[in-house]
Amino acid sequence: MSWRTLNLGEVAHIVGRGTGVRSPRGEYPLDPSLREDADNLVLLCADQHDEIDASEGLDLFTVEWLRRAKQEHEDRILHVTGLGPDRATTVLRMVGPVHGREVELSQQTAAAAVVARDRYPLFLESYTRHGIEIDLRGVPGESPFARSMAPQTAVAARDYYGVAGRLIDNVVERQLQPGVASDAVRHVSVFGFARLPLLVHLGSQLDDTVPTDIYQRHREDESWVWRDGDGPTVEFTTLVDQDVPSGGEAVLVVNVSGTIGMREVPVAQAGLRRWEIRPVGVPTGPDIMRDRGCLERFTAELRGFFAGLEVDAKTLARLHVLPAVPMSAAIALGRVHHPQVHPQLVVYERLAGSYVATLTVGGAGAGAGTAALGSSGRGV
Template sequence: MLCNTYLLEGVMSGRTLPLGQVAHIVGQSTDPRSPRGGDPLGKALRDEADNLMLLCAQQHLEIDAKAALDVFTVEWLRRVKQEHEDRVRHLTALGPERATTVVRMVGSVHGNAVELSRETAAEAVTADRRFPLYLESYTRHGVEIDLRHIPGEQAGAVWNAEAAAEASRHYYRQATAVIDDAVRNRLGPGIERETVQHVSVFGFARLPLLVYLGSRLDDTVPTDIYQRHRHEQSWAWPAESGPATEFAAHRVQAGPDGDEAVVVVNISGVITSHEIPRELSGLPHYEVRPVSAQAGPDILRCRASLRQLEETLRMFFARLEREAKSLRRLHVLPAIPLSAAVALGRAHHPQVHPQLVIYERLAGSYAPTLEVGQVPG
């Protein structure tokens, strides 16, 4: 109960085994050696369900250890038991249509990592009145895409921009292969069998990889994208409060009708015109930015704002499809939150829209590092 360990499966054998132990909150005996046995609870009530907890062996030993009895008091254990039972009642009251398959992608962002455990994701989806569906093929951890073991995440950080970009492209080739494998061999079969009806996405990685992940997710499956909120140190979306932030896409520079264009997505920050690489300066130039609000790292404070941004991006791609039929490659310079990067990838249709060339700030300037989708024929 305390550690949320699954108590019907052996970690080493993988076999179904009853590993839980029944523990008493107030000791079964009034003997001084019985943990918390001096409580005035009547002896006839000590074997009742209200006084029992199901624990793993290690935590059973810990709560009954003499040196820890001042921590694991009767009051503390009763409160934890009540909170756990309330959570179970909440989850079991949800119908099967509230199940969601959790997809977690964990990497480093220029050396910085973040805690994104199975429990963290479960708490966030539970707050949305859903429960995580951990199929057998997911080893009860959902679909985890772990990029932390891939060498080269920080490669080229102190080199010139060209060398840094080449090192990053090598890293991205390995990372996208890991993403492809997880989507194709783990998430995909569940979607085909219709055991996956809803997906919840949590991602902490470099922006181009989050865009790529979004592009690989099946757009026909309802999907919620989660955002890490810095102030609360939480992945749960806050309750909706106030109007959602609106966004718009504008053409800010005309150019010759050709097969390439540039879009700057200024959401969490602002990329100015002089930061756009010189080789792109003559191309048609678009910008996506907030309406009646300043770009900033906390602009996506509610889920509705993210939905507004995703809808704006879909409308932008539809506009290009109508008005720029010769466009084949779209150079994307993103200043966006992590959740928005996933939304950008989901809004892009690889068979219809121009190929996205995702840029990243490396060694003080923006360089192309990852291509999403194929160049249309």
């Protein structure tokens, strides 16, 4: 406030300078010759210095507590300052309501998850200096169409997904793509909480040539930090659930965070050739995507599946996708899909008790969050 350089820090002793009772923590068995060493000193604001030395708080601010706090702070600073320019990442956050529910995804939350991956976050790519943000919370219509009856659901969903999709496209085109083109964005960290079709759409807008880390929100503690090595290794497989000639259309059911029964496939697509991707040897579940390796193996399975389509299903023009996946997997699905090589994706969502086509990815009519709703349930 004064625009003057002032010395506001004070050097405080962990074990007091003296050995008498009036020296805070001075009775601790530390040689007096070591009490002025850096290991026994901490830099504090004046008010904090008074607080840790007050007699009423000595039972809280013990030698052990202060040493631990000092060590944790030094370790964090050493870690952050040790990250070179090649470990920088541009953070992209997308938040929207799901059945009217929202989550906390602040700049600090994203930064903590990124630093845990030995990277440091860049939040300088927008005028607000908050990073690249896609805020879908102001898009009207999310909650009502989730509760409406089927005929009204199609209209409400078309409006919601159309507006939300265009908002995603606008942010990517105006903020992310110029940064990639100018080489200012060399790595991207993606955090997304929204309805699954919109996450697939976001993934489809991410440049596959830029290294990208996708993060997952964990329900048990609401953290976004990957738990590498915590839990069993999960592999994925692709099964041919229904092998019948079906011309230019087919169905892909992705059962990871939950299970979509084959009887839930819309009637209009029930007779099509059908594949299922699911975990091997473990049940589906909402917290199955615990570590980054699990997402990598799921992504590899997706790449293998689409590569197989290029060989065995070249005539396939449209793939109806029913996803029961974690949000990070939905982003990965959109990113793996190549709009010029792979068939158009028609992404479904469970609305009003049945699966309804919501939007398309790739192919004619896609882009700008185009809704893919028709009276027959087929993408249009």
